[in-house]
Amino acid sequence: MATGTDQVVGLGLVAVSLLVFTYYTVWVILLPFIDSQHAIHKYFLPRAYAVGIPLAAGLLLLLFVGVFITYVMLKNQKVTRKVQ
Amino acid sequence: MTKLAQWLWGLALLGSTWAALTMGPTLGLELPLTCREVLWPLPAYLLVTVGCFALGTVGYRVATFHDCEDAALELQTQIQEARADLVRKGLLF
Numbered sequence: 001m002a003t004g005t006d007q008v009v010g011l012g013l014v015a016v017s018l019l020v021f022t023y024y025t026v027w028v029i030l031l032p033f034i035d036s037q038h039a040i041h042k043y044f045l046p047r048a049y050a051v052g053i054p055l056a057a058g059l060l061l062l063l064f065v066g067v068f069i070t071y072v073m074l075k076n077q078k079v080t081r082k083v084q
Numbered sequence: 085m086t087k088l089a090q091w092l093w094g095l096a097l098l099g100s101t102w103a104a105l106t107m108g109p110t111l112g113l114e115l116p117l118t119c120r121e122v123l124w125p126l127p128a129y130l131l132v133t134v135g136c137f138a139l140g141t142v143g144y145r146v147a148t149f150h151d152c153e154d155a156a157l158e159l160q161t162q163i164q165e166a167r168a169d170l171v172r173k174g175l176l177f
Contacts, residue, residue, distance in 0.1 A: 013143025
């Protein structure tokens with residue numbers, strides 16, 4: 001078994017993924033079948049955010065990956081130019 | 085058929101089914117309101133589910149990975165011996 005921080009990080013990731021999955025499932029799948037007067041609805045944002053937030057997060061991720069690739073490529077170009 | 089072609093086929097099938105059902109009312113198909121409410125975020129839901137599954141699997145495998153303490157120590161001593169040997173032979177680190 002892995003030790004120390006490895007275990008903590010690993011189990012933390014599992015917990016986070018389970019949490020996100022449960023919340024999102026309740027939000028998207030279960031809420032429409034629950035009476036709109038029920039108290040549970042105040043714990044969830046309007047449904048438009050159920051598509052908006054993952055979309056924004058995905059775009060941010062793509063942006064980050066693009067910036068990282070650009071940075072690495074520019075650094076390589078500068079190194080080859082210095083060697084020449 | 086290659087794996088990529090299979091995946092694309094499957095996605096195209098699911099995507100066209102979802103598009104047909106979501107645009108249904110504009111073509112005359114009537115679904116109950118709750119079904120439509122559940123239907124339209126489904127692609128985003130599937131993406132988030134796949135992402136959560138991937139994250140959970142990575143986390144689980146990190147937590148249950150079998151460390152080999154002895155092998156790690158042995159490897160580190162071997163690295164130090166190799167460095168010393170190379171420095172003796174003139175390689176600059």
